[in-house]
Amino acid sequence: xxxxxxxxxxxxxxxxxxxxxxxxxxxxxxxxxxxxxxxxxxxxxxxxxxxxxxxxxxxxxxxxxxxxxxxxxxxxxxxxxxxxxxxxxxxxxxxxxxxxxxxxxxxxxxxxxx
Amino acid sequence: xxxxxxxxxxxxxxxxxxxxxxxxxxxxxxxxxxxxxxxxxxxxxxxxxxxxxxxxxxxxxxxxxxxxxxxxxxxxxxxxxxxxxxxxxxxxxxxxxxxxxxxxxxxxxxxxx
Numbered sequence: 001x002x003x004x005x006x007x008x009x010x011x012x013x014x015x016x017x018x019x020x021x022x023x024x025x026x027x028x029x030x031x032x033x034x035x036x037x038x039x040x041x042x043x044x045x046x047x048x049x050x051x052x053x054x055x056x057x058x059x060x061x062x063x064x065x066x067x068x069x070x071x072x073x074x075x076x077x078x079x080x081x082x083x084x085x086x087x088x089x090x091x092x093x094x095x096x097x098x099x100x101x102x103x104x105x106x107x108x109x110x111x112x113x114x
Numbered sequence: 115x116x117x118x119x120x121x122x123x124x125x126x127x128x129x130x131x132x133x134x135x136x137x138x139x140x141x142x143x144x145x146x147x148x149x150x151x152x153x154x155x156x157x158x159x160x161x162x163x164x165x166x167x168x169x170x171x172x173x174x175x176x177x178x179x180x181x182x183x184x185x186x187x188x189x190x191x192x193x194x195x196x197x198x199x200x201x202x203x204x205x206x207x208x209x210x211x212x213x214x215x216x217x218x219x220x221x222x223x224x225x226x227x
Binding site: 043046107 | 118149154155156157158161162170172204206215216217218219220223
């Protein structure tokens with residue numbers, strides 16, 4: 001059973017528009033959430049994070065929203081650029097497991113068309 | 115500052131063999147975590163090393179073991195390889211246990227035939 005779910009395997013967006021990537025989780029003990037971006041043949045790169053005590057965190061073109069009651073978070077990219085095309089992973093921690101244990105979703109492949 | 119370096123980049127092994135994967139952590143980082151990413155899946159936590167000791171472990175059998183050296187580099191060893199061990203193995207370094215400021219390497223692609 002997956003504790004972190006990214007139900008959309010892929011998303012295609014026009015350059016300049018907003019990209020919204022979604023993530024759902026099942027474990028209410030999670031207290032920290034992160035988004036990573038991964039290009040082919042490279043390791044995941046940290047993008048943005050949010051603590052469970054907040055509902056929004058913004059960094060430039062990237063904003064993460066957290067809805068704890070719905071156990072849902074989303075990543076907004078505005079405006080989307082072709083260089084944003086990559087696989088985006090949602091990750092969570094704080095389930096009482098091992099230190100440094102991040103639980104990842106399966107990822108969403110974002111394609112930004114020029 | 116150098117990033118996380120993993121070697122080799124690709125590897126093919128036969129079922130039943132043993133394999134050692136290596137990771138050099140980013141300068142200034144003292145914690146190393148290993149993840150397994152199977153095709154179409156997200157990375158799955160194997161274990162973490164801090165101050166040369168295993169600091170936490172995911173749901174992996176004992177044939178997955180590791181080491182961390184005084185210079186904070188690390189090895190992942192897998193014994194008695196199975197076909198399902200075929201995956202991308204990612205190493206991530208960070209400063210301090212419990213930190214999520216991971217820097218990931220590009221990974222080692224292991225194929226077991």
